[in-house]
Amino acid sequence: MPRFADHSERRTAIADALINVIAQRGIEAVSIRSIAAEAGVSAGTVQHYFSSKQEIFDFAVASLRVRxxxxxxxxxxxxxxxxxxxxxxxxxxxxxxxxxxxxxxxxxxxxxxxxxxxxxxxxxxxxxxxxxxxxxxxxxxxxxxxxxxxxxxxxxxxxxxxxxxxxxxxxxxxxxxxxxxxxxxxxxxxxxxxxxx
Amino acid sequence: MPRFADHSERRTAIADALINVIAQRGIEAVSIRSIAAEAGVSAGTVQHYFSSKQEIFDFAVASLRVRxxxxxxxxxxxxxxxxxxxxxxxxxxxxxxxxxxxxxxxxxxxxxxxxxxxxxxxxxxxxxxxxxxxxxxxxxxxxxxxxxxxxxxxxxxxxxxxxxxxxxxxxxxxxxxxxxxxxxxxxxxxxxxxxxx
The missing domain is CATH 1.10.357 (Tetracycline Repressor; domain 2)
Known part of the structure; x- marks a missing residue:
């Protein structure tokens, strides 16, 4: 992720990582840790941008709809x-x-x-x-x-x-x-x- | 589970436990451990009757179709x-x-x-x-x-x-x-x- 990515870009990158994890390994492989690894950030970073796994799910659903x-x-x-x-x-x-x-x-x-x-x-x-x-x-x-x-x-x-x-x-x-x-x-x-x- | 349940009954009971776990907590809550807990048996027992999680999934799908x-x-x-x-x-x-x-x-x-x-x-x-x-x-x-x-x-x-x-x-x-x-x-x-x- 670029260092100066703004809030919305970071959230999008994290939601993209969620989508990749599901596409590659199924929804049961989803965890804060696996999303963070896929996005190339720390678990703490993920938790900084989303307060819960459910919030990432919701953001990903909205993001898929936009696409x-x-x-x-x-x-x-x-x-x-x-x-x-x-x-x-x-x-x-x-x-x-x-x-x-x-x-x-x-x-x-x-x-x-x-x-x-x-x-x-x-x-x-x-x-x-x-x-x-x-x-x-x-x-x-x-x-x-x-x-x-x-x-x-x-x-x-x-x-x-x-x-x-x-x-x-x-x-x-x-x-x-x-x-x-x-x-x-x-x-x-x-x-x-x-x-x- | 009754002590003398035969092989097929045990497998059915374990698949039922999988179905309960999914219905109550979603597919991401599925693990050998959670299935065993739901069925009231040990993880070892689950693994005795099924060689993999995928085998339980397949058995559960067939079981839902029968119902x-x-x-x-x-x-x-x-x-x-x-x-x-x-x-x-x-x-x-x-x-x-x-x-x-x-x-x-x-x-x-x-x-x-x-x-x-x-x-x-x-x-x-x-x-x-x-x-x-x-x-x-x-x-x-x-x-x-x-x-x-x-x-x-x-x-x-x-x-x-x-x-x-x-x-x-x-x-x-x-x-x-x-x-x-x-x-x-x-x-x-x-x-x-x-x-x-």
């Missing part, structure tokens, strides 16, 4: 600048396809996100900040995917929930090796087509 | 004996609804299953036995859900994959608290209706 959002934003820019781009459905599909770890760049992060997800489930559930973030994404999908439809808002919420659940589940099935990436993508496309009509 | 199958079989018997029961679709829905932790009995086991799932993903993926089990379930869904349809087998596979992925993902969203159980069930029903036509 996923950045990838989504990048895809959207590419799409917006391509000829014949349709705004509504295409945007929502891009968002949901990012949940499916179809490229190697997001595969590693998806694995870590799943581990953090499972951790949250056995430790009292997602935080209210995480739920609020997820709700924001769902509202976005509701608005974008059926922007032109005259369906009731309640029905569109059910559709968005179904699609987001399917993206999440197919992602996990692919990550664990139950289905191939292309099978997961094909199944998601089927749902997307059916719900899009 | 889920028993619940499914029970539901199917109730359905088969009720008047007007339609065999095909109803059977598949029962199977998939069991994946959604809608009752408290399966909620605890679903949390543990998710943790074990995440563990597999960061440790080389599901075992070939787990993949074979899952494939068997998918074939069952393919056969049952569209027993009367003349769709191509390949299309039915995609549908089954989509439904199983959605059940898995909606289950996790509900477990983590992103959606309520009834929202998850409603979204699953929507997909099931759409794919059933």
């Amino acid at each position: 996923a959002s950045a990838r989504i934003a990048e895809h959207l820019e590419v799409q917006a600048s391509s000829p014949g781009a349709s705004p509504g459905r295409q945007v929502a599909r891009t968002v949901l396809k990012q949940v499916l770890p179809l490229d190697d760049a997001s595969l590693r992060e998806s694995k870590v996100a799943l581990a953090l997800h499972a951790h949250a489930v056995t430790h009292g559930g997602a935080s209210s900040a995480q739920v609020a973030d997820w709700e924001e994404l769902r509202r976005f999908v509701v608005e974008e995917i059926h922007g032109g439809s005259d369906l009731l808002f309640a029905d569109r919420m059910v559709m968005a929930t179904a699609l987001m659940g399917a993206a999440e589940g197919l992602s996990i099935l692919a990550l664990a090796g139950y289905v191939s990436k292309s099978e997961a993508a094909e199944a998601f496309d089927l749902l997307d087509r059916m719900l899009g009509n | 889920a199958s028993a619940r499914i079989a029970e539901h199917l018997e109730v359905q088969a004996s009720s008047p007007g029961a339609s065999p095909g679709r109803q059977v598949a829905r029962t199977v998939l609804k069991q994946v959604l932790p809608l009752d408290d009995a399966s909620l605890r086991e679903s949390k543990v299953a998710l943790a074990l799932h995440a563990h597999a993903v960061t440790h080389g993926g599901a075992s070939s036995a787990q993949v074979a089990d899952w494939e068997e379930l998918r074939r069952f869904v393919v056969e049952e859900i569209h027993g009367g349809s003349d769709l191509l087998f390949a299309d039915r596979m995609v549908m089954a994959t989509a439904l199983m992925g959605a059940a898995e993902g909606l289950s996790i969203l509900a477990l983590a608290g992103y959606v309520s159980k009834s929202e998850a069930a409603e979204a699953f029903d929507l997909l099931d209706r759409m794919l059933g036509n």
Whole structure:
């Protein structure tokens, strides 16, 4: 870590170390000591920047979300600048396809996100900040995917929930090796087509 | 543990202890020592029955699957004996609804299953036995859900994959608290209706 890194950079570097430890050895290998070793700092330094292991977990979850959002934003820019781009459905599909770890760049992060997800489930559930973030994404999908439809808002919420659940589940099935990436993508496309009509 | 428990009973009791540790304190609390303490035996006893922590994980995964199958079989018997029961679709829905932790009995086991799932993903993926089990379930869904349809087998596979992925993902969203159980069930029903036509 550079000597004059500011507070936020140090926290990010420590959260990155947590993500590396989980990606390489699983969540059970996480300790203040293993995070410190991975970050190349002392355990005391880690404890200076985070008051608990849980606080590092929360920061890592937020950090993974920021990265996923950045990838989504990048895809959207590419799409917006391509000829014949349709705004509504295409945007929502891009968002949901990012949940499916179809490229190697997001595969590693998806694995870590799943581990953090499972951790949250056995430790009292997602935080209210995480739920609020997820709700924001769902509202976005509701608005974008059926922007032109005259369906009731309640029905569109059910559709968005179904699609987001399917993206999440197919992602996990692919990550664990139950289905191939292309099978997961094909199944998601089927749902997307059916719900899009 | 009873003194004369046979080999298989002892292994089951140790796997149950693993499941309890994960449900109560998360997968990172798992160690030969914590499993032994939970089972009320010595660490040496645990190591006598299992050669590694991974072997206990694998046994616990298989044990959770047996329990889920028993619940499914029970539901199917109730359905088969009720008047007007339609065999095909109803059977598949029962199977998939069991994946959604809608009752408290399966909620605890679903949390543990998710943790074990995440563990597999960061440790080389599901075992070939787990993949074979899952494939068997998918074939069952393919056969049952569209027993009367003349769709191509390949299309039915995609549908089954989509439904199983959605059940898995909606289950996790509900477990983590992103959606309520009834929202998850409603979204699953929507997909099931759409794919059933």
